[in-house]
Amino acid sequence: MAILWLWVQLPYPVLLKMGDFIGRASMRFLKRRVSIARQNLKLCFPHYTDEQVDAIVVQNFSSLGMGLIETGMAWFWPDARVRKWFEVRGLEHITAACDKGQGVMAIGVHFMSLELGGRVMGLCRPMMAMYRPHNNKAMEFIQTRGRSRSNKAMLDRRNLKGMVKALKAGEAVWFAPDQDYGPKGSSFAPFFAVQKAATTNGTYTIARLAKPAILTIVLIRKQDGTGYQLVIEPEFEDYPLDDEQAAAEYVNRKIEREIMRAPEQYLWLHRRFKTRPEGEPKLYTV
Structure with a gap:
């Protein structure tokens, strides 16, 4: 954490180069994750050539390295410095949803810039977030403190009642x-x-119980190195509250749309398809 704090004192253009170097270098040591990312991309985009897949994998690990740097930015940068590097599109959507007083479920996706996304969103409109507590008590303290700098509270992802x-x-x-x-x-x-x-039915269960407004929020790293854009989409108008299967399909379509804003920045290193229907073959060999 001390090293990360020191790193993020450097100018942002330098941090971009550091993130790219760290991410690409990590491919030599994270061969299992390289294999998982490649398999995920082949499964999701079977029309891509091997060359296209390999190019995205390299970009993805570059983004992974930058994600480490962005974690330090999110946890240690002062508000004024964070504000210099992002712009917002669609803030009026969450403002309108919150003004209804019914609660808002902000659907996010696991981009590499996730930690910074939470900090940025909190600077625009503080909220709560679902998360998985860290197994290490020291890291749990650090991450919770960092994530709470501009937001209200963190809720254990198993705490649906909360x-x-x-x-x-x-x-x-x-x-x-x-x-x-x-x-x-x-x-x-x-x-x-x-x-x-x-696909988790948590969205459907919570939506039926709490009747919140639902919308998507993502933070995208700009390709030109000039910072980030926080994108907030309008409230869902046709989310199916009477069909669990249709709801899962609906949310996945929304998530797909968000991922395609910057597919190289998405967390393809996760074994997204490890759970298979009974009797169907596994999709990973690692």
Whole structure:
């Protein structure tokens, strides 16, 4: 943490180069993750050539290195410095949703800039966020303190009752349903070209219980190195509250759209398709 704090005192253009170097160099040591990222891309985009997939994998690890740097930026930069490097599109959407007083479920996706995204969103409109507590108590303290610098509170992702209570009280809560959380409480729905991807039903359950406004929020790193754009989309108008399977498919389509804003920045290193329907073959060999 001390080294990370020292790194992020450097100018942002230097940090970009550092992130790129660290990420690309890590490919030599994270061969299993390289294999997972390549397999995910092949599964989701079967029309891509091997050369296209390999190019995105390299960009993805470059983004991974920058994600480490951005974690330090999110946890250690003062507000004034963070504000210099981002712009917002669609702030009026969450403002309008929050003004209804019904609570807002902000759907996010696991981009590499996730930590910085939380800090940026908090500077625009403080909210709560669902997360997985760290196993190491020291790291749990550091990450919770860092994530709470511009936001209200962190909620254990297993604490759905707490999230429902917060939403009913009119709070905005960030929730990322784009990972494979196992077969329990999941439906199998299409995700890009994979027709049966385990998709959490948490979004559907919470939506039915709390009746919040639902919208998407993502932070995208600009390709020209000039910072970031926080993108907030309008409230969902046709989310199916009476069909669990349709709801899972609906959310996955929304997540796909957000990922395609910057696919090289998405967390392809996660085994997104590790949970398979009974009787179907595994999709990973590592």
